[in-house]
Amino acid sequence: MNPLRKLASQTAVYGLSSIIGRFLNYLLVPLYTYTFPAREYGIVSELYAYAGFFAVLLVFGLETGYFRFSNREELRSDTVYSTALAFLILANLAFVSGILIFLEPLAALLRYSEHPEYLVWFGAILALDSIAALPFARLRAENRAWRFAGIKLIEIVLAIGLNLFFLVYCKKAAEVWPNSPIARLYDPAIGVGYIFLANLAASAFKLLLLLPQLKALRYGLDFRLLKRLLAYSLPMVIIGFAGMVNEMLDRAILKFLLPYDPATNLRMLGIYGACYKLSILMTLFIQAFRYAGEPFFFSYAGRADAKHTYAVVMNYFVIFCVFIFLVVTLYIDLFQYFIGAEYREGLHVVPILLLANLFLGIYVNLSIWYKLTDRTLMGAWVSLIGAALTIGLNIWWIPILGYVGSAWATLACYAMMTIISYALGQYYYPVPYPVGKVAGYLLIGLLLYAGHKDLVESCGWTSWIVGSACLGFYVLIVALVDIRPLLRRRQPA
Template identity: 75%
Template sequence: MSPLRQLVSQTAIYGLSSIVGRFLNYLLVPLYTYTYTAGEYGVVSEFYAYAGFFAVLLAFGLETGYFRFRQRDDMDPARVYAGALGFLTLTSLAFVGAVAVFHAPLADWLRYPDHPEYLLWFAAILALDAVTALPFARLRSENRAWRFAGIKLTEIGLTIALNLFFLLYCRRAEAGSWAASLYDPAIGVGYIFLANLAASGCKLLLLLPQFRGVPLCLSPAVLKPMLAYSLPMVVIGFAGMVNEMLDRAILKFLLPYDLATNLKMLGIYGACYKLSILMSLFVQAFRYAGEPFFFSYAGRADAKRAYAVVMNYFVMFCVFIFLLVTLYLDFFKYFIGAEYREGLAVVPILLLANLFLGVYVNLSIWYKLSDRTGLGAWVSLGGAALTAALNVWWIPLYGYLGSAWATLACYASMALVSYGLGQRYYPVRYDLGKVLGYLALGLALYGANAYAVERQGWTPWLSGTLGLGVYLLVAGLADIRPLWRRQKAA
């Protein structure tokens, strides 16, 4: 199998766990938004925003470090894996212990004095996810994509099943029944967190074979160079979380209303953010398959040409996702409750933002392959600073719409800066005409659809189908048909 075809096939398999699996999880959004008020759902959005930051910190960038150092001739892959796994296990246990000691004052500071248990549950979830990150990375490095996907899907399936069990079955059970006794209304959205915790515990059990026979190794000869390489990735990842999650973490504090209204606005924004998830899920699936591909393919003579081709097809597919969601938004809006639909204007903005994030992921090979992770960290820090500044400036003026525009401005600027630096340190001749052409075509079709529906009174389904058909025709003639011919000739 050719390396490019292997990348496509593994992206599809990882997509089974990331896109398909998390899409099933995404189908819980109607359950949440039809069950809880916008204010209650705001609590969920806020806690998962905090979780994103701590997930990066607790991983220490060692996934990427593991991929890099297991390839080095002077390192034993088994010792690299054991050292990283032992380090993450100890730091995760220390984190859970610290939260257990200080969870009550932390809950007061976050304005959740009645639910300090939420912090304990989330600390356990984060620790389990951090400890299992290296076993998942090992499966990816060994090209065991199907096992990776199977465990991920099992975790997601259990999360869905427990949510349905608690929020539909137990919550509606007849008073006095065993099911009703398992549901305490005072816990509220905490049942969402408990379902996540149970699924994370199951994930750890399924990954135990990847722990068996691995000694607890904290050798400085292994950890010191690996951490020196990986810690800048923490800065990059943390800055990425600032770009992705900061808005939902600070909306409650920056919106110019009372606490209840601010939480309601946060809930609306968080629910509408979910409508852009198709783009982010594809980017995540590509990241899973792309990172080991970029490293393993780097030594080939045609590596840079392959990276440019990957970028073309990546942008082509991302623009398709953008059009699919925006042109059929009248359908997708029913995935959230009526109370949340006033925030639909953020969806196209967030889809574009995630598209540029994917472009940045593609471009990031320059600092990973040239071992300039420190310089890559500065790019991410610059994006995080821009995100923070724009959110602080625009949220009081424009509400959550300002957060959406800040996200787009951040990712677009990061992609631009990363492209410039990449051309200096690891130049790849990307086909800018084709990449920008797909972006321009997507925006033009989106604008034409809005004009046809709002000004000319066209039926949204008819206008959207026509626009999507035009895009597929152009993409088919420009790239899909030539690729098909080359594959047949080979």
């Protein structure tokens, strides 16, 4: 199969689980935002922000390390996998034990003394998901995309079902039939904790489905190999952690930096967190691409046309990301109904966050230079520069601009990381990326968004009609510039 077709088909399969599954999960956002006030939803946004950091720390970069070492001829793939998996299990058991031991001071520090159980549930979720990360990586390495997608979908469907069971069925039973057995399962004091319980149950069931991949533990733990794995992979933790700083820090610190009272700060956090969800389509595509792209980049690196192929991949990646940007921003009047009315005052941050995530996707493409040249430590420095910029700008802008400052800080960070990574990549692993075309598509997307906004606000034109015209114009440009020449080259002489 043509390598680009293979990458596209696997991206589609991974995207099937990500986009369909997480879109279904995304449909829970209306449930949350129509059920809980913004102040309570702020708790969900904050804790999931913390979870993002620990999800990186507790995997130790071993997914990428496994891909790198399992492709080396002198090493047995099963031994590499079992060594990494055994270490992950031991490390995550230690993590959960630490939470249980220091639960009270930890809950007091995070201002959750009334609900310390939230932290226990989150610790268990993080441990289960971190252990599952390597079996999923093995499925990716074996090109078993459909099994990967199936398990992901089952997990998400179960989580959705349990959310609906607790927050709709049990809650309704408690109101209408207070003495029924179902009603006893609902305690209003738990509140948003039911979201966490549903996630915990789904994560546990997912690990059960991955038991066939856990049987490889029989190959044991090679300590010498583990040292080599960690030497390669730990810089990826720095990269991933810095990435989480860029992606999640705003929601983790907003309640501490916003210049209002604690209740208002949590409300603002809830609004920002809900509006962040509206950029989910971009995030889902980038995640699906990353699942398929990472093993593809490694396996294709030895080909003579590898660099040309990477350049082509970048071009079509940006084309599709700009399309997503336009779909969401041009039809924001429709997308806004996915969140409750109280949350819609923050819609103006959505275009900023979409553009930020677009630059993140470009950076993901560019990151092959340090992975393929084993310069992961240099990649870590790029991420650390981005993290430092994120921290500084959030501290500076949040007290002045509120959560809008967080959105601009995210965009500034990813744009800067993209520029630095491109410059370093052209020195250490030069790829002939079509910079002019990529910049052109970005500029066209921004001009169409600005033109649509001006025509709707200043001239009073119908939003969806203008949006459809703008989107059609973009598709026409793509067809003329990229699709038509591609079809001509494929025609027989």
